[in-house]
Amino acid sequence: MRETTLRDVADLAGVSPRTVSNVVNGYARVTDATREKVERAIAQLGYRPNVLARNLATGRSGQIVVVVPYLDTPYFAELLQGIIPAARKLGYNVLVDQTDGDREHEGELIGRGSRRFLFDGMIFSPLGLSQEDLAVRDPDLPLVVLGERVSDGTFDHVGIDDVAASTDAVTHLFSLGRRRIAAIGDQPYPTGEAAQLRTQGFRAAHAAHGRPVDESLIISTARFNRADGATAMAALLDHADPPDAVFCYSDLVASGAIHTLHQRGLRVPEDVAIIGYDDIEDGRYSSPTISTIQPDKKAIAQLAVERLIKRITSTEPVPGVELRAEHRLIARESTLGIS
Amino acid sequence: MRETTLRDVADLAGVSPRTVSNVVNGYARVTDATREKVERAIAQLGYRPNVLARNLATGRSGQIVVVVPYLDTPYFAELLQGIIPAARKLGYNVLVDQTDGDREHEGELIGRGSRRFLFDGMIFSPLGLSQEDLAVRDPDLPLVVLGERVSDGTFDHVGIDDVAASTDAVTHLFSLGRRRIAAIGDQPYPTGEAAQLRTQGFRAAHAAHGRPVDESLIISTARFNRADGATAMAALLDHADPPDAVFCYSDLVASGAIHTLHQRGLRVPEDVAIIGYDDIEDGRYSSPTISTIQPDKKAIAQLAVERLIKRITSTEPVPGVELRAEHRLIARESTLGIS
DNA sequence: ATAGTCCTTTGCAGCGCTGCAAACGCAATC
């Protein structure tokens, strides 16, 4: 059986298809009598508008795509959970894409691909792309970038103040009397801007406490995941003069680091204090619970969606802005010990 | 500037639009000369096919939707990571939806909604819907269901053998000499079929060891998350005769349970052994690492996608089948102790 | 040379909806 169309409804209701469209979309003024007739016909036929046809006619898809490096990273999963309902509430569907942090894949997505027609805008969390790569994108693609990339004025950027947050984290460690503080997660290359900001905060906190930075305690990792955290921690423990505290650039890194410490029979925080970043649920339940920087994820999601839709619906060019969400330090057992 | 269309390319190449379409889609036989002309024109104009228009003309969207209860549940995130590339490889985009396990929301999604046009098929992991609810869905919606719902013959079902897996888990606890074994995660109501199968395995293992089941050691939880696991474990510890081992119906539940045990100053596995279910990454790094049932997630993802696409593309009715993926027991520190 | 064959290319119509602007109907006004 054929799917019922606008025309079928129009015929049954005795009005023109255009009027049915008006009723369906709440357009224009329609008399109550007409509306009622039409609605009855719609109900009777079980009509549902064909979104595909509407998309073609309007030239908009009503979908936005969220592009993240890894879907199974709790931080992104939690963020997505905020983005999807926020977008839905504003009438947009959410497509999800995962790039594996692959530069080429990321480039394709922001380039002039054929998939472009599938979404009206993009929320993008780049990993493999450098600032310059971001510049050569489809100029007509409404874009909101998450994470730490300063906007070039043609897209928006939403994030927290990474430098300040990192400074807070390291300051916390100092305030607990720790003196040899390491950092895990630096990425000293063009695409590692987010990591570098955290390193910057790490240095700032040292400066504020009049302590020199021991460069050999800054460990680089390719990713912010558990495996890399575990490996990096092992390297730190093999150091001639190991740290008594570690600032990890994500909670996953912290989780990996703690894993290694336990394997080596060391105690957290007695032997080594650990602080993470992101406040994923995991850290609230692990043993010990993980002190962390808590970004306001709901706010980030909300801001990103709102801003993107504003950009999509605006007819004239929207200047790119930097939006900051709040963050706060959450001290838990991995620095405070069991209370 | 207007987006270039098929017609623009045709004009430039000096052929009909239909021929350009044939080249773009690799249809029919096109002479090399023609193909080359067209391809040159495409490159010159930077043409990209309008997917929206194609969708309308073909009546298919090229998208499938994956509906899960919670996106931030690692199990689903990890599964999704398998589904997205598998679908992509077969030419489908993946939409993601989250229902919060809400019955109404789930019902809307499988019902005759307007969103139906946005996807050609659905991979669905129900939580709030009972078997009967599943029956009143849009009959034209190609559907593959994950988790434990026996198919009614009009859709497919992909999962592991939950009863066998659960039996394995509990048998493992018995084999370690544990005798008072509890279970956390039962859901003794219509929508809790998956949970009930695990309980069934729990009982089967007891029977096989000639041990009676202590009903007071079976704790129900609304969800399979950390918070519920933590609460349930607390209840078990307040039991007059607490267990020496617990079978948790998910790794998240196990994580919550371990959290509670540590808070109470108990050791895992010395005081209480814990085994989970799902093998999420978390469990491989937590302290202690969590013994678990490992479902072959890649296989589940692959099977689900393949089957769904077969269902979508087939012209005649496809009988619903039950597809089983492999599982295996992974023993880690939470049952074996630190080696 | 002519008919027949097969492969390539084409034209047409239409997927179902919406943008636009004109047409309509009705009531108020002169």
Place this chain on the structure above:
DNA sequence: GATTGCGTTTGCAGCGCTGCAAAGGACTAT
């Protein structure tokens, strides 16, 4: 009773592509 004005409804064309079946062209067989 004719005119103006305003809110409601309508018709048309077209979004850009593909399905279908027929036309065209090159080539072979007779």
